[in-house]
Amino acid sequence: MRKTIIVSNRLPVKISEKNGEFTLQSSEGGLATGLGSIYREGNNIWIGWPGLEIEDPKQQEKVTKQLRQMNLMPVFLTQEEINNFYEGFSNETLWPVFHYMGVYARYEQSYWDAYHQVNQKFRDIVLQIAGPGDIIWVHDYQLLLLPGMIRTEMPEISVGFFQHIPFPSYELFRLIPWRAEILEGMLGADLMGFHTFDDTRHFLNAASRLLPVNTTANVVSYNDRAVVVETFPMGIDYDKFASLGNNPEVQEHLKTLRENFREERLVLSIDRLDYSKGIIQRLQAFELLLQLHPEYISRVVLYMIVVPSRDTVPQYKELRDDIDKLVGNINARFRTLSWHPIQYFYRSFPVEMLSALYNFADICLVTPMRDGMNLVSKEYVASRNNNDGVLILSEMAGASKELSDAIIVNPNNLGAITRAITDALNMPLPEQQRRMRQMRQVVSKFNIHHWVKLFMTRLAEVNEMQQNMLARRVNQETAVLIRQQYRQAKKRILFLDYDGTLVGFQPNIDMASPDPDLYQLLRELAATPGNDVVMISGRKHETLGEWFGNIPLDLIAEHGAWQKTKEGEWYQLPGLNDSWKPEILTMMEQVTDRTPGSFVEEKSFSLVWHYRKVESGLGEQRANELMNTLRYYTVEKGLQVLPGDKVIEVKNIEINKGKAALSWLHHKKYDFIMALGDDVTDEDIFKALPSKATSIKVGSQLSAAKYYLRSYHEVRHLLRTLRKN
Structure with a gap:
């Protein structure tokens, strides 16, 4: 089971x-x-x-x-x-x-x-x-x-x-x-x-x-x-903390707190002993508050709980000693006969006492230097059934991404924490309630049960997606089916992308020229009766002509801007202009000047920025910058920005591999259509072809294509098996 x-x-x-x-x-x-x-x-x-x-x-x-x-x-x-x-x-x-x-x-x-x-x-x-x-x-x-x-x-x-x-x-x-x-x-x-x-x-x-x-x-x-x-931001058991306030034991603790802190406002701090929690900085900020605002002396108390943790480890022991000293110094400096600024407890408390503190404290001060989520902040919010109280939260805690109605602070900025405490102490009740209601809605909805359900549901979806992807991979069974359809057909057309599909990528684009094995494969495919083989590439038409002019292939270059049948001459797609190029070229050259290893390739009706030789990370960063700039400039110029494998290409929107492929299909009737490609531009072909076509994406499972192969080696192997009897 x-x-x-x-x-x-x-x-x-x-x-x-x-x-x-x-x-x-x-x-x-x-x-x-x-x-x-x-x-x-x-x-x-x-x-x-x-x-x-x-x-x-x-x-x-x-x-x-x-x-x-x-x-x-x-x-x-x-x-x-x-x-x-x-x-x-x-x-x-x-x-x-x-x-x-x-x-x-x-x-x-x-x-x-x-x-x-x-x-x-x-x-x-x-x-x-x-x-x-x-x-x-x-x-x-x-x-x-x-x-x-x-x-x-x-x-x-x-x-x-x-x-x-x-x-x-x-x-x-x-x-x-x-x-x-x-x-x-x-x-x-x-x-x-x-x-x-x-x-x-x-x-x-x-x-x-x-x-x-x-x-x-x-x-x-x-x-x-x-x-x-x-x-998946993790939640808490909201109902538990919202209802704990009615617990008789919690009510008893609340009564004691009210008696002990009749005149004072309570600032609550709860943490495990750890250097990531920002406890020292919090104490320093509280000290600064009393220094800059003497009117709060005898009126505000920092109720600080530090739960013991690994205090035999030297770093933690040292941290505990530093906390003890700082608490002692602040108390010695500011205390009065009837008031201690910091009530410090180095121990854990039962959940009933914590609930009483959450219900009683005017402010919850949560300022870790770095925290995955921090559930104390959510527990405080869930406990505030009257929708009052103020949460001061570090921007370094994961919870800050959800609880944006808290006062968000940089935990290293002591002045900001001090100002946040004064703002919280003086915040009008309607403003407290507005903020707290919003946060309680978030904590209530995105509770621990929601988190578990969300993760498990998503895991089931991912497993289903993986099964679908595995079914799409061209395995032995699929290859047999494709071969059968190919051999039974009388009239076939094969659309083949070049870079990344028939050859691997090279640091230098001119090095990716066809090898003898590829020439032999293409000649045999082109010579097979009933076959039309179309090389459909983003490469310059001069390059494709030089490489494949002696083989009886149809050629589509520069994503469809230039086209050539095996018997004819190159002809250009009508209605294209390149007047936009100087402006875009200037932008690309500016990025190239700042990015060692990158270069710009100019085609008849497109510009390509290459960053294959750029240091990993830097290339992606510059590419994102360029993409954002280009989108702004190209939106009204009838241009398309295409991110590819270590390239960004800008071209006329009329130029489209899908449209080019369809124009070939209008001339003749085919009973077997196959397209192979590895790039974003090849998705246009996969989407444009009729549903009966065999479409194969290379190198990625995420595609509009029916099937996928992992590399150009697998592509060549599949094509070789087609020509065998």
Whole structure:
């Protein structure tokens, strides 16, 4: 029976041991809540580390039995594995780099070896349980290699992956020595999810620059598979936090807070101890507030909760010491007999106390230096049933992309945070309510259950798309069908693009001349009775004439601007003009002057900017700049801007490969029509041809063509098999 397997570093359970007996208690975290609807159903299962080192095999068996009753499956780790895999590679290599704190990262071979080994350990448990048709959903940065490891063993299985922390820009990610292996592991998934569009974009950029992959929009073509990369902002259990305010225990805590803070306004800050959270900067901004605005002394309190985390690690211990000192200094400097500016707690609080604080605090101050999402901000919003209160949110938190009605600040700008606090303290109630209502609508709609449903629905769609694409690939069965149709036909026409279809791309466009093998292939195809072979290319007509003038081919050059039958002379499409060229040429030359390796090619009625030899990344950046400029200038001039494979071409809108191909079909009746091409311009042919035609896109699965092939080698092989009896 088909099942869903969730895999994360930790199981959604708290486990404690006393006298050899183990007590299990379900976790209350957002992810555990959201995925509870999945893993508790039927024979679905959640795989992860139980959070406790258990060495004795008998005890492991005992715990496994208890966990299996809760639809959970443990992966037991040794202390050494915990130290090197979790504390080491996950938290001392990936965490700092992914949070833009590369200076803290350690690149130890022993950490990487343990990380690889533990990912294999997780893979082995998955393989014990997984069967054909199952869905596997892998979570977060501790298991980046797992999707690829599963894919190697079970190529047909459906795998989703979601990253809960940021994905860094290429410049930071490339610092990791094992960056290619990490990307390859992640690309084992069918659908990859990130919290923000920036993270999605950073991943696509890193993949395209570090691996030999093709990326089109948000789809990565890797190992002949389409991997979709999308943005899924994670939500919280909105109903839980909205209703917690009515809980008697929460009401009791609220009563105490009202008694303790009768005159003061409360600014709430809740974080785990981590250098990515911006705690020091927040304290400095609060100190600046009291310095610049003495009228707030005795009137405002910063209620700061820091949840303990890894405080035996030197960087974290140092951070904790710095927080202690700064809190002590601020309190010593500004306190009065009856008032402390900062109420500081270094411990975790039960959810009922947190709910009371969310309900009571006038302001929630959330200013991380970098955060994947930050659910504290959403929990505060969900708790504000009266639609009052103000959220101050760092622009570096993923939540800022959704909660745009918060006061958004740069966490490094102490003055901006200070001004944000004063603005929040003085914000009129109607303005607070207007902002809070908007944010509550967003948090309510895009809750944790919506997030889970959205991801799983999209994964099913991606799997269906992949199946359709696999069906479209010219495999042995399809090739037999094409050959049968070809041989049964009496009158055939073959439209063949040149660059990227019959030959590979070269850094220098003049080097991509036909080789003897191609000449032989074309001669044999052209000599076959009943065949009309049309070379339809963006190349200059002089070049095509020079290369193929001695072979009985019909030639269409410069996308249709120039045409020639095998018996006739070149003739030009009527009604074209090139008066627009000087202006566009100037723009292209300006970009060329700033982009080493690029050049402009001039054709009769088009201009092409080439950037194949430009440094990766720079070429794409300049191409985007040029595209934006050209679109503005060409919109009223009857011109078309065509982005291709490392080229941008501007041509008359009347010039179209599809129109040119149709003009050939008007002259004769054909019972077999085939077109092969690799570029955006070839899509015009695929769309224009009648439905019975055989259309094949080369190098990409995303196309209007019926089928696709991966390379020009496969194109030549298919064409060779057509001429064999």
